[in-house]
Amino acid sequence: MFLHGLPLGTLAAVGAAAAGAIALLYVLELRRRSALVPFARIWERVLATRDATRLFSRLRRLLSLLVQLALLALLVVALGDPRSQPKGAPSEGRHLVVLVDASASMQAIDVATPAAPARTRLDDARDAVRALARGLGPDDAAMVVQMDATVTPLTPFTAEVAELERATASVRATDARADLPRALRFALDALRGLSSPEVVVVSDGALGEPRDAFGEVHLGEVRASFVPVGARGRNVAITAFSARRYPLHPDRHEVLVELTSRSERAEDVELELVGDGQIIDVARLRLEPGATLPRVYADLSGARRTLEARLSLAGGERDDLPADDRAYARLPEPRRVRVLAVGGPNTYLEAALLLGSWIDVTYLDPKQWPPAAGARFDVTVFDGVTPDGPVPSPAALYLDPRGPSAPVGVDEAELRKVGFDTLDRKSPLLRWTSLDDVFVGRAHRLVPRAGDHVVGASDQGALLVEGRREGLRFVALGFDPRASDLVLRTAWPVFVLDVLRELSADDASYLASFRTGEVWSVPLPAGAGADVTSARLRAASGAERPVPVRDGRAVLLGVDAGFFSIVAGDAEAPFAANLADPDESAIAPRRELVVDGKPCAALAPPKRAPRATPWVWLLVAALVLSTLEWATYHRRVTV
Amino acid sequence: MSLLDRILGRRAAPAPAGASDDLFDPALQRKLETLALVSRRVFAGRMRAERRTKKSGSGIEFADHRAYVPGDDIRALDWGVYQRFGRLLVRLYEEEEDLGIYLVVDASASMGFGDGQKLRHARRLAAALAYIGLANLDRVTVVAVGDRVVRTMPTTRGKGRIFRVLHFLQGLEPSGATDLGEAMKSFVAQHPRRGLVVLLSDLFDPAGFERGINALRYAKFEPYVLHVTDARDGRPELRGDVRLIDCETGEARDVTATSALLDRYHAAYHAYVDDVRRFCVEHQVPHFVADVSVPFDDIVLRVLRQSGFVS
Structure with missing residues (x-):
């Protein structure tokens, strides 16, 4: 007999203290209940013979003391958790790693019944795991693991049914696909060296191939079982959804929606497009079996921040997987940019600025410089002038800067007939533009300082430089645009607007929706400090959780679809995430799972055998003894 | 009580109290009227001069x-x-x-033991007998006793005075010890006019119930004993180690109440009731057991049929 619970010394101390307390209580005089009787004289007649039974009464009380001590002994020994094997000895029973599929397809409601209309495949999976836990043999141990985009063990190896059931109940379906290879590798690691190892996969089978970057998963001696769940696979899904603003018209946007049918029959569906909570478009479409239908909504103007696509079967029916019937997209929020243009009349510049409907322009004659005190702008455009004094904005565009007030050095030597020989095409200043063949009649070479970034240059020197001077962000163009054919090109207004957008931190590009099941690397909000090391992920419900920050981006594994925000301090960066996984939307249940080239076996039927945990039986014995004592003595059945 | 009930600690429901405790209850008074009519029919032609x-x-x-x-x-x-x-x-x-009828009601604490059923029963019996007596133009006196004469309702006559009797009985509260010997001596001294004395009591007198009855006999009264009993007095709900306390004297005694002991007590209780009956028979004192489980009107009719003390 080996003790797996409290050590012997502790048990002896506990037992001695408790036995002493019980004995002391018995030594103390029994406090009797008082009972009124109408006429004690009759009792006197009866009690005349009572003395003869006093000895028996004492013996009975001693017996009660012995019963209490026996109860105590049983409980103390139970605390020691006695086993027939020494502590740490390997168990000979089965060791099971139960992989519970918590991917998006497990949210399918094809198993719902009229009595339980919201029942999902995951509910079936939970029931299967509970049945498995209750059927564990006396020496078996199991570990419940949630399998979604990652692997989350919910218990250690245990034979405690209650613990396994608690863990099973805590499994929550995600909006991501399951990573079967990772889960299998985890299971193999956990089962290494244990007796009778077995992996049990409880899933609808929509798991893909058990192969990853390391190759196919080999089970070796580990037995694999498969518990299939699911009934059918009637499903239509939104498999792509994105939106972007038009660069020149940020208040308008276009949307791409891709619908996929995973049903075995043609489905009539209804697609709603919702902008900022208001329906802005409804379309009725027909999807052939297995078809993928892309649909573009152009020139929309109904939303400023959020877009949501909702898909439903026509006729009021519902498909089996609601999780992929919704998709979300976030639009960059437009804001008006205050621009101060300092310089003489320049039709080309004014025309370019007029194209930006999101720009408020204030023109200032160079003679009136500096502007009125207190006037604040987002960007200042210096057109051929470079005045002294502080700039009334955090950013500035210099066109043909000169003199000592220029933020960048300017070579006085004039360059003639030059062009852009090198361009940083990835620079956001040059988006949607092509400056390769721009002809520049006269220019001055810019001399950047260390830390400045040369965006464009001729073979004779830098012509387009960006940088930062004492908090002022600037972009300098080394020539008057009117001295080139740039102003005659479509690229001119695009370039001006790109620069203003970049300098004002207003990005009209579309915000890509993140995909669930992947690591999201979300840029921190613009107002967040550079030394931020952690941020918070805020869901649409308002729930928040901390996320780490690396290289100015919040990094996390996203498993839920919907609208989210990264919050750092008071600044907030919204984004959206979608399932967008055609494979996960293929929810037709599989009855067979092939791992390591072999189909997984069915789960062995549960064994009904008594557990080899003597403390349970000791407690049962104590309970029975206590009940007998209670019934016979306390309830006075026999006395 | 079944074994399961005993294990679960269920207690037997108290015996039905019958009608309301209110002696002015119209239903009770209809019964009294009926009893008066029955008494006339039984003793037809003997309204007076009996x-x-x-x-x-x-x-x-x-x-x-x-x-x-x-x-x-x-x-x-x-x-x-x-x-x-x-x-x-x-x-x-x-x-x-005309006949003088004295209704002596034991109002000691033992009569109110438990739920007070015995005193209620005694009050109803006294009310019925008083009504019959008043209806037959006899003089009725009601006396409450304990270890002395506690209260006395002055002698009255005529059916119209029944409410006075009822009001007196309604006001009786169980308290004090029982000493029928001393109480009857006081009663005899206070009531020189002889007559019928109906003693309604549980006869739980530590000094002996005989003294009270003998005091009446020796003073030439005609005693009738209505022995008020409650079967629950013979089957107390006791289990285990208890301290018994006499509800009147406060006398205490420790016992371990076992089934055997309770059986012996039950036998002793019935032996006590038999002692009372035997004493009355030997001394030619009419005796009736008035158990609380028997409706009072049944007891009164039995008394009327077996005796003739009401004219």
Whole structure:
């Protein structure tokens, strides 16, 4: 007999203290209940013979003391958790790693019944795991693991049914696909060296191939079982959804929606497009079996921040997987940019600025410089002038800067007939533009300082430089645009607007929706400090959780679809995430799972055998003894 | 009580209290009226003169002679005797007089033991007997006793006074010890006029119930004993180690209540009731057991049928 619970010394101390307390209580005089009787004289007649039974009464009380001590002994020994094997000895029973599929397809409601209309495949999976836990043999141990985009063990190896059931109940379906290879590798690691190892996969089978970057998963001696769940696979899904603003018209946007049918029959569906909570478009479409239908909504103007696509079967029916019937997209929020243009009349510049409907322009004659005190702008455009004094904005565009007030050095030597020989095409200043063949009649070479970034240059020197001077962000163009054919090109207004957008931190590009099941690397909000090391992920419900920050981006594994925000301090960066996984939307249940080239076996039927945990039986014995004592003595059945 | 009930600690439901405790309950009064009618039917033609005294009075039935003494009504002289024997003798007639009924109710604490069912029962019995007596134009006196005479309702007569009787009975509260011997001595001293005495008591007298009955007998009263019993007194709900405390004297005794002990107590209780019955029979005192489980009107009818103390 080996003790797996409290050590012997502790048990002896506990037992001695408790036995002493019980004995002391018995030594103390029994406090009797008082009972009124109408006429004690009759009792006197009866009690005349009572003395003869006093000895028996004492013996009975001693017996009660012995019963209490026996109860105590049983409980103390139970605390020691006695086993027939020494502590740490390997168990000979089965060791099971139960992989519970918590991917998006497990949210399918094809198993719902009229009595339980919201029942999902995951509910079936939970029931299967509970049945498995209750059927564990006396020496078996199991570990419940949630399998979604990652692997989350919910218990250690245990034979405690209650613990396994608690863990099973805590499994929550995600909006991501399951990573079967990772889960299998985890299971193999956990089962290494244990007796009778077995992996049990409880899933609808929509798991893909058990192969990853390391190759196919080999089970070796580990037995694999498969518990299939699911009934059918009637499903239509939104498999792509994105939106972007038009660069020149940020208040308008276009949307791409891709619908996929995973049903075995043609489905009539209804697609709603919702902008900022208001329906802005409804379309009725027909999807052939297995078809993928892309649909573009152009020139929309109904939303400023959020877009949501909702898909439903026509006729009021519902498909089996609601999780992929919704998709979300976030639009960059437009804001008006205050621009101060300092310089003489320049039709080309004014025309370019007029194209930006999101720009408020204030023109200032160079003679009136500096502007009125207190006037604040987002960007200042210096057109051929470079005045002294502080700039009334955090950013500035210099066109043909000169003199000592220029933020960048300017070579006085004039360059003639030059062009852009090198361009940083990835620079956001040059988006949607092509400056390769721009002809520049006269220019001055810019001399950047260390830390400045040369965006464009001729073979004779830098012509387009960006940088930062004492908090002022600037972009300098080394020539008057009117001295080139740039102003005659479509690229001119695009370039001006790109620069203003970049300098004002207003990005009209579309915000890509993140995909669930992947690591999201979300840029921190613009107002967040550079030394931020952690941020918070805020869901649409308002729930928040901390996320780490690396290289100015919040990094996390996203498993839920919907609208989210990264919050750092008071600044907030919204984004959206979608399932967008055609494979996960293929929810037709599989009855067979092939791992390591072999189909997984069915789960062995549960064994009904008594557990080899003597403390349970000791407690049962104590309970029975206590009940007998209670019934016979306390309830006075026999006395 | 079943074994399961005992294990679960269920207690038996108390015996039904029957009607309301209110003696002015119309239903109760209808029963009293019925009893009065029944009593008339049973004793038809004997409304009065059931009890006779040997007095020279207004009776018509000759009883005896006695010597004339000055002051006697000379109309009662038996002139025929004087003519024959030359002696002045007075004719005595049995005088018809209404009956005096004393209802002595034990109001000690033991009568209120438990839910007070015994005292309620005694009150109802007393009310019924009083109503019958009043309806038959007898003089009715109600006395509450414990270890002394606690309260006395003055003698009254006539059916219309029943509410006074009921009000008196309604006001009785169980308290104090029982000493029927001393209480009856006081009663006899306070009531020189003899008559029927109906003693309604559980007879739980530590000094012995005999003393009280004998005190009535020795004072020439005609005692009737209505022994008020409650079967629950013989089957107490006791289990285990308890301290018994007499509800009247406060006397305490430690016992371990076992089933065997309770059985012995049950036998002793019935032996006590038998002792009372035996004593009454031996001393020719009418005795009735009035158990609380028997409706009071049944008991009254039984009393009326088996005795004739109500005229």
